[in-house]
Amino acid sequence: MSTGYALVEAIEPRLKIAYPKPFQLEISKARGLQRKKQVRIIPSIKYTNDLTCLIHSGDKNSFIWPYWNDGFKQNWKSDIPVVWLGQTKTPDFIDKKNSFITGNVPWSNGLLSWLQNKCTSRFILYSMEDFILIRQVNTEMLKFICDIMKKNKIGLVKLYTNRQTMIDKINNRKEFGLLKVRNCMRWLCSCLPSIWSRDLLIDVLKNGETPWLFEQNGTGRLARMMLQHYAYLDSEVFPFREVIQQGKVKLSSYRFLRSINVKPEEKLECLK
Numbered sequence: 001m002s003t004g005y006a007l008v009e010a011i012e013p014r015l016k017i018a019y020p021k022p023f024q025l026e027i028s029k030a031r032g033l034q035r036k037k038q039v040r041i042i043p044s045i046k047y048t049n050d051l052t053c054l055i056h057s058g059d060k061n062s063f064i065w066p067y068w069n070d071g072f073k074q075n076w077k078s079d080i081p082v083v084w085l086g087q088t089k090t091p092d093f094i095d096k097k098n099s100f101i102t103g104n105v106p107w108s109n110g111l112l113s114w115l116q117n118k119c120t121s122r123f124i125l126y127s128m129e130d131f132i133l134i135r136q137v138n139t140e141m142l143k144f145i146c147d148i149m150k151k152n153k154i155g156l157v158k159l160y161t162n163r164q165t166m167i168d169k170i171n172n173r174k175e176f177g178l179l180k181v182r183n184c185m186r187w188l189c190s191c192l193p194s195i196w197s198r199d200l201l202i203d204v205l206k207n208g209e210t211p212w213l214f215e216q217n218g219t220g221r222l223a224r225m226m227l228q229h230y231a232y233l234d235s236e237v238f239p240f241r242e243v244i245q246q247g248k249v250k251l252s253s254y255r256f257l258r259s260i261n262v263k264p265e266e267k268l269e270c271l272k
Contacts, residue, residue, distance in 0.1 A: 049121050049122075050123055050146050050147075051080055051081075051121060051122075051124075051146045052080065052081045052082070052083055052119065052121035052124055053078075053080050053081065053082045053124075053127065054083050054085060054124050054125065054126050054127070055068075055082065055084050055128065055129060056085045056111060056127070056128050057085065058086075058087045059086070059088055059089060061244060061247070063268060064129055064243065066262040067243070067257055067260050068129045068130075069091065070261060070262060071132040072133055074136075075134070076133065076136075076137055077139070078139040078142075079139070080139060080143070081098070081121070083100065083119075084098060085099075085100050085101075085114055086099065086100070086102070087101060087102055087110070088103060089101065100114055100118060106208050106210065107209065107210050107214070108205050108208065108214055109207050109208065112205045112207065115198055115202050116202060119198055121198060122150065122198060123146050123149060123150070123197055123198065124196045124198055125142065126191070126193065126195075127193045127240070128191055128211075130242060130243050131192075131193055131241070131242055131243075132241050132260075133238075136239075137237070137239070138234075142195070142237060145157055145178075145237075146195060148177065149195065154176070154178075154228075154229075154230060155196065155199075155200035156197070156222075156229040156230070157178060157194060157230045157231065158181065158190070158229070158231040158232070159192070159193045159194055159237055160231055160232065161233075161234070161237075161238075161239055175230070176230070178231065179232070180228065180229075180230060181229040181230055183222075183226070183229075185219075186219070188219045188222050189204060189215055189219040189222045190215050191211045191215060193240060204221050204222050205218070206218075206221075254270070
Protein backbone atom coordinates (compact mmCIF):
# COMPACT_ATOMS: atom_id res chain seq x y z
CA MET A 1 0.00 0.00 0.00
CA SER A 2 1.44 3.34 -0.98
CA THR A 3 1.40 6.14 1.52
CA GLY A 4 2.53 9.61 0.73
CA TYR A 5 4.29 9.85 4.07
CA ALA A 6 7.09 7.57 2.93
CA LEU A 7 10.37 9.02 1.74
CA VAL A 8 10.42 8.78 -2.03
CA GLU A 9 13.20 8.86 -4.58
CA ALA A 10 12.36 10.78 -7.70
CA ILE A 11 13.64 9.87 -11.14
CA GLU A 12 16.98 11.44 -10.28
CA PRO A 13 18.50 8.99 -7.76
CA ARG A 14 20.22 11.81 -5.91
CA LEU A 15 17.04 13.85 -5.51
CA LYS A 16 14.99 12.88 -2.50
CA ILE A 17 11.60 14.44 -1.98
CA ALA A 18 9.97 14.08 1.42
CA TYR A 19 6.24 14.21 1.84
CA PRO A 20 4.23 16.50 2.08
CA LYS A 21 5.79 18.22 -0.93
CA PRO A 22 3.77 17.39 -4.05
CA PHE A 23 5.09 14.48 -6.01
CA GLN A 24 3.84 12.39 -8.89
CA LEU A 25 6.10 9.35 -9.07
CA GLU A 26 7.22 6.83 -6.53
CA ILE A 27 10.01 4.49 -7.50
CA SER A 28 10.14 1.13 -5.79
CA LYS A 29 12.69 -1.59 -6.27
CA ALA A 30 11.57 -5.03 -7.37
CA ARG A 31 14.13 -7.78 -7.91
CA GLY A 32 16.87 -5.25 -8.40
CA LEU A 33 14.97 -3.30 -11.06
CA GLN A 34 13.33 0.09 -10.69
CA ARG A 35 9.74 0.51 -11.76
CA LYS A 36 7.59 3.62 -11.81
CA LYS A 37 4.26 3.66 -10.06
CA GLN A 38 1.66 6.40 -10.19
CA VAL A 39 0.53 7.72 -6.81
CA ARG A 40 -2.00 10.37 -5.94
CA ILE A 41 -0.93 13.98 -6.17
CA ILE A 42 -1.00 15.80 -2.84
CA PRO A 43 -1.88 19.50 -3.14
CA SER A 44 0.69 21.76 -1.54
CA ILE A 45 -0.30 23.93 1.40
CA LYS A 46 1.41 26.81 3.13
CA TYR A 47 2.42 25.90 6.67
CA THR A 48 2.35 28.79 9.12
CA ASN A 49 3.52 26.85 12.19
CA ASP A 50 4.74 23.39 13.12
CA LEU A 51 2.26 22.44 15.85
CA THR A 52 -1.39 23.17 16.66
CA CYS A 53 -3.39 21.74 19.54
CA LEU A 54 -6.78 20.56 18.27
CA ILE A 55 -9.64 19.96 20.71
CA HIS A 56 -12.30 17.93 18.93
CA SER A 57 -15.79 17.87 20.40
CA GLY A 58 -19.34 16.80 19.64
CA ASP A 59 -22.62 18.35 20.78
CA LYS A 60 -23.61 15.32 22.86
CA ASN A 61 -20.67 15.85 25.21
CA SER A 62 -21.35 19.55 25.80
CA PHE A 63 -22.24 18.74 29.42
CA ILE A 64 -18.53 18.25 30.15
CA TRP A 65 -17.33 21.53 28.60
CA PRO A 66 -17.30 23.59 31.86
CA TYR A 67 -15.18 20.91 33.55
CA TRP A 68 -12.79 20.71 30.60
CA ASN A 69 -12.47 24.51 30.57
CA ASP A 70 -11.50 24.67 34.23
CA GLY A 71 -8.69 22.17 33.75
CA PHE A 72 -7.53 23.84 30.56
CA LYS A 73 -7.44 27.36 32.03
CA GLN A 74 -5.34 26.23 34.94
CA ASN A 75 -2.90 23.97 33.12
CA TRP A 76 -2.45 25.27 29.56
CA LYS A 77 0.26 27.94 29.81
CA SER A 78 1.54 27.64 26.28
CA ASP A 79 2.06 29.65 23.10
CA ILE A 80 1.06 26.65 20.96
CA PRO A 81 -2.06 27.67 18.98
CA VAL A 82 -5.29 26.02 20.13
CA VAL A 83 -8.23 25.25 17.81
CA TRP A 84 -11.66 24.07 18.93
CA LEU A 85 -13.48 21.89 16.39
CA GLY A 86 -17.15 21.47 17.28
CA GLN A 87 -20.21 20.01 15.63
CA THR A 88 -22.98 22.64 15.48
CA LYS A 89 -22.08 24.80 18.48
CA THR A 90 -19.09 25.97 20.45
CA PRO A 91 -18.82 26.97 24.12
CA ASP A 92 -18.90 30.63 25.10
CA PHE A 93 -15.42 30.52 26.62
CA ILE A 94 -13.77 29.69 23.26
CA ASP A 95 -12.42 32.51 21.07
CA LYS A 96 -14.54 32.46 17.92
CA LYS A 97 -11.46 33.17 15.81
CA ASN A 98 -10.03 29.83 16.86
CA SER A 99 -13.18 27.72 16.62
CA PHE A 100 -14.78 25.88 13.73
CA ILE A 101 -17.96 23.87 13.38
CA THR A 102 -18.37 20.88 11.11
CA GLY A 103 -22.16 20.71 10.93
CA ASN A 104 -24.21 17.54 11.26
CA VAL A 105 -21.82 15.28 9.42
CA PRO A 106 -20.08 12.09 10.54
CA TRP A 107 -17.21 12.63 12.98
CA SER A 108 -14.49 11.69 10.50
CA ASN A 109 -15.95 13.86 7.71
CA GLY A 110 -15.74 16.98 9.86
CA LEU A 111 -12.19 16.27 10.95
CA LEU A 112 -11.05 15.51 7.40
CA SER A 113 -12.61 18.70 6.08
CA TRP A 114 -10.84 20.83 8.68
CA LEU A 115 -7.48 19.14 8.10
CA GLN A 116 -7.69 19.52 4.33
CA ASN A 117 -9.15 23.03 4.13
CA LYS A 118 -8.37 24.95 7.32
CA CYS A 119 -5.33 23.43 9.00
CA THR A 120 -2.02 25.14 8.23
CA SER A 121 0.14 23.24 10.72
CA ARG A 122 2.49 20.41 9.87
CA PHE A 123 1.68 18.55 13.11
CA ILE A 124 -1.47 18.23 15.23
CA LEU A 125 -1.64 17.63 18.97
CA TYR A 126 -5.00 15.86 18.90
CA SER A 127 -7.23 15.65 21.96
CA MET A 128 -10.94 15.51 22.78
CA GLU A 129 -13.12 17.31 25.29
CA ASP A 130 -13.33 14.35 27.66
CA PHE A 131 -9.58 14.41 28.36
CA ILE A 132 -9.29 16.95 31.18
CA LEU A 133 -5.87 18.37 32.02
CA ILE A 134 -4.90 17.72 35.63
CA ARG A 135 -1.46 19.37 35.78
CA GLN A 136 0.43 21.91 33.76
CA VAL A 137 1.44 20.90 30.24
CA ASN A 138 5.15 20.75 29.38
CA THR A 139 5.21 23.00 26.32
CA GLU A 140 8.94 22.71 25.71
CA MET A 141 8.79 18.92 25.63
CA LEU A 142 5.85 18.97 23.21
CA LYS A 143 7.82 21.24 20.89
CA PHE A 144 10.90 19.03 21.28
CA ILE A 145 8.91 15.92 20.30
CA CYS A 146 7.50 17.81 17.33
CA ASP A 147 11.03 18.78 16.28
CA ILE A 148 12.14 15.12 16.47
CA MET A 149 9.18 14.13 14.30
CA LYS A 150 9.99 16.78 11.71
CA LYS A 151 13.68 15.91 11.49
CA ASN A 152 13.13 12.15 11.29
CA LYS A 153 9.90 12.10 9.24
CA ILE A 154 7.84 10.50 12.00
CA GLY A 155 4.08 10.48 11.53
CA LEU A 156 2.72 9.56 14.96
CA VAL A 157 3.84 9.84 18.58
CA LYS A 158 1.34 8.59 21.15
CA LEU A 159 1.43 10.52 24.45
CA TYR A 160 1.12 8.11 27.36
CA THR A 161 0.91 9.02 31.04
CA ASN A 162 1.69 6.67 33.90
CA ARG A 163 -2.06 6.07 34.23
CA GLN A 164 -2.28 4.54 30.78
CA THR A 165 -2.38 0.81 30.16
CA MET A 166 -2.01 -0.96 26.83
CA ILE A 167 1.71 -0.33 26.61
CA ASP A 168 2.47 -4.06 26.36
CA LYS A 169 2.92 -3.73 22.60
CA ILE A 170 5.54 -1.01 22.94
CA ASN A 171 9.15 -2.09 22.63
CA ASN A 172 11.62 -1.19 25.36
CA ARG A 173 13.94 -0.13 22.55
CA LYS A 174 14.23 3.58 22.01
CA GLU A 175 14.99 5.56 18.92
CA PHE A 176 15.38 9.35 18.82
CA GLY A 177 14.53 9.25 22.53
CA LEU A 178 11.10 7.74 21.77
CA LEU A 179 9.70 4.26 22.44
CA LYS A 180 9.03 2.17 19.35
CA VAL A 181 5.42 1.06 18.88
CA ARG A 182 4.67 -2.30 17.29
CA ASN A 183 2.22 -2.39 14.40
CA CYS A 184 0.43 -5.31 16.06
CA MET A 185 -0.69 -3.06 18.91
CA ARG A 186 -4.44 -3.53 19.44
CA TRP A 187 -5.24 0.19 19.50
CA LEU A 188 -2.46 1.46 17.27
CA CYS A 189 -4.89 4.10 16.03
CA SER A 190 -6.78 5.83 18.83
CA CYS A 191 -8.32 9.14 19.85
CA LEU A 192 -6.13 9.39 22.95
CA PRO A 193 -3.90 12.50 23.01
CA SER A 194 -1.21 12.08 20.38
CA ILE A 195 0.90 14.16 18.04
CA TRP A 196 0.07 13.35 14.42
CA SER A 197 1.51 14.49 11.15
CA ARG A 198 -1.35 16.29 9.44
CA ASP A 199 -0.73 14.32 6.26
CA LEU A 200 -0.61 10.91 7.91
CA LEU A 201 -3.84 11.62 9.79
CA ILE A 202 -5.51 12.57 6.49
CA ASP A 203 -4.32 9.28 4.97
CA VAL A 204 -5.71 7.22 7.87
CA LEU A 205 -9.10 8.94 8.14
CA LYS A 206 -12.04 7.71 6.06
CA ASN A 207 -15.40 9.40 5.61
CA GLY A 208 -18.42 8.10 7.47
CA GLU A 209 -16.70 6.87 10.64
CA THR A 210 -17.34 7.50 14.32
CA PRO A 211 -14.41 7.76 16.75
CA TRP A 212 -14.99 4.10 17.66
CA LEU A 213 -14.88 2.95 14.03
CA PHE A 214 -11.84 5.12 13.42
CA GLU A 215 -10.01 3.35 16.23
CA GLN A 216 -11.07 -0.09 15.03
CA ASN A 217 -10.70 0.28 11.27
CA GLY A 218 -7.99 2.92 11.40
CA THR A 219 -5.74 0.58 13.36
CA GLY A 220 -5.76 -1.86 10.45
CA ARG A 221 -5.18 0.87 7.88
CA LEU A 222 -2.31 2.33 9.90
CA ALA A 223 -0.69 -1.08 10.44
CA ARG A 224 -0.82 -1.93 6.74
CA MET A 225 1.17 1.19 5.93
CA MET A 226 4.16 -0.57 7.55
CA LEU A 227 5.53 2.63 9.06
CA GLN A 228 7.37 2.93 12.35
CA HIS A 229 5.36 4.77 15.00
CA TYR A 230 6.45 5.89 18.44
CA ALA A 231 5.28 6.71 21.94
CA TYR A 232 6.45 9.03 24.68
CA LEU A 233 5.78 7.81 28.21
CA ASP A 234 5.80 10.65 30.74
CA SER A 235 3.08 11.68 33.16
CA GLU A 236 4.07 15.36 32.98
CA VAL A 237 4.10 16.13 29.24
CA PHE A 238 0.34 16.22 28.64
CA PRO A 239 -1.15 15.07 31.95
CA PHE A 240 -4.84 14.29 31.54
CA ARG A 241 -7.67 12.26 32.91
CA GLU A 242 -10.32 10.59 30.75
CA VAL A 243 -13.75 11.16 32.29
CA ILE A 244 -16.26 9.86 29.73
CA GLN A 245 -16.78 6.34 28.47
CA GLN A 246 -19.44 5.40 25.92
CA GLY A 247 -21.12 8.79 26.29
CA LYS A 248 -21.44 8.66 30.09
CA VAL A 249 -19.35 9.98 32.96
CA LYS A 250 -17.10 7.21 34.28
CA LEU A 251 -17.99 6.19 37.85
CA SER A 252 -14.30 6.39 38.75
CA SER A 253 -14.32 10.09 37.76
CA TYR A 254 -17.11 11.29 40.05
CA ARG A 255 -14.84 12.30 42.92
CA PHE A 256 -12.40 14.01 40.56
CA LEU A 257 -15.13 16.02 38.81
CA ARG A 258 -16.66 17.11 42.14
CA SER A 259 -13.33 18.74 42.98
CA ILE A 260 -13.55 20.97 39.89
CA ASN A 261 -14.98 24.42 40.51
CA VAL A 262 -17.84 25.09 38.07
CA LYS A 263 -20.93 27.28 38.37
CA PRO A 264 -23.82 25.66 40.28
CA GLU A 265 -26.07 25.75 37.21
CA GLU A 266 -23.39 23.95 35.18
CA LYS A 267 -22.92 21.08 37.60
CA LEU A 268 -23.94 17.66 36.40
CA GLU A 269 -26.98 16.15 38.10
CA CYS A 270 -25.08 13.01 38.95
CA LEU A 271 -22.49 15.08 40.84
CA LYS A 272 -24.83 17.25 42.92
